[in-house]
Amino acid sequence: MKYLFFLLLTLSFTTCFAQNNINTYIEEGIAYHDKGEYDKALATYEKALILDPQSTVVNYEMALSYFKKNDYKNTIARAEMVLKKNEDNLVNAYLIKGSALDMMGEVKQSIKLFEKAMRKFPDDYLLPYNLALNHYKLNQMEEAKENVIKALENNPSHGSSHWMLANIESAQGNTVQSLLANHYFLLLEPSSPRSLDAYTLLQHNFTGNVSQEKDNSITINISATGDDAPFSAAELMLGLMGASNMLPENADKTAEELFVENTKSFFQVLGELNDKKSQEIYREFYVPFFYDLAQSDHLETYCMYILQNGNKNAEAWLIENIEALDALAAWLKE
Numbered sequence: 350m351k352y353l354f355f356l357l358l359t360l361s362f363t364t365c366f367a368q369n370n371i372n373t374y375i376e377e378g379i380a381y382h383d384k385g386e387y388d389k390a391l392a393t394y395e396k397a398l399i400l401d402p403q404s405t406v407v408n409y410e411m412a413l414s415y416f417k418k419n420d421y422k423n424t425i426a427r428a429e430m431v432l433k434k435n436e437d438n439l440v441n442a443y444l445i446k447g448s449a450l451d452m453m454g455e456v457k458q459s460i461k462l463f464e465k466a467m468r469k470f471p472d473d474y475l476l477p478y479n480l481a482l483n484h485y486k487l488n489q490m491e492e493a494k495e496n497v498i499k500a501l502e503n504n505p506s507h508g509s510s511h512w513m514l515a516n517i518e519s520a521q522g523n524t525v526q527s528l529l530a531n532h533y534f535l536l537l538e539p540s541s542p543r544s545l546d547a548y549t550l551l552q553h554n555f556t557g558n559v560s561q562e563k564d565n566s567i568t569i570n571i572s573a574t575g576d577d578a579p580f581s582a583a584e585l586m587l588g589l590m591g592a593s594n595m596l597p598e599n600a601d602k603t604a605e606e607l608f609v610e611n612t613k614s615f616f617q618v619l620g621e622l623n624d625k626k627s628q629e630i631y632r633e634f635y636v637p638f639f640y641d642l643a644q645s646d647h648l649e650t651y652c653m654y655i656l657q658n659g660n661k662n663a664e665a666w667l668i669e670n671i672e673a674l675d676a677l678a679a680w681l682k683e
Contacts, residue, residue: 371397371404378410387414403430405437412445421449440466440473447479456483474504481513490517498630505634508537512547524554524587525580528615529635535655544658555587555611580631586618605662609652616643647677 374397381390391414397407412427431442443466450459463480481496494517500510511534518527531551538544590611620640623632642648650673656663667674
């Protein structure tokens, strides 16, 4: 009996030792990967594979490093090893394989893979987001919208999904919907490089349907059609606000002051017009949130917060009003 106990103890020690070595190699490989030294990372992962050739963690990390090296065939091969074992890192393996197929120009295969993965993991948000991205690349806007909304339903805090939805709606001429998605993106990501693009799109959608001629006459163009067109009344209101900004009585107001006034009016009108005819994500998510914001004491702080990237006046305002910024943060947590 004591020999059996000794054997079991030895096997347990050997297993723990091997696992510790694998973890050490994985950490070392990830460190190399994060520094962009992908060949060194792969060489380190190979040492880990000697100890456990079927490790889902190691094979997935290798897939990531191969992807960064633009070696998409090996990326797919490593991802498939994870998928075949059908244990851990399955969603990540689907994501990296689908992305590799996309980069190889096999977009339709990538779409099929993501659709298959979504049936297995319906609550994941990155799978429908990446599927939406593929449809977006193929200019299949309705399919892209459907899936990016699914991503947001699964994770409302995913900034990239709000940004994609804003661009889809803008491409389809849905100004109000684009504005709402863009506003929420800027709330989540006010100071990244792409937030500058988001702010440009926001300004365009706020004033793009208004033009002033040489004789100072003002023209408002409305893209929505029919009494039941979603947000047609709100789009008309945008035009009226844009026209109002050009009036002499507003000439002395700063761009930031006009932005705050227009944003407050926009959110309030949407909240008052909100009904069951509106699309679900707008009726149940965007509009109620921004309507509550417009009725709070934090609307000006919010506007300065989303304007901070590239707007020195907004940046200075935030520095001078730290308490207001803290109050907004507390309100958002409620």
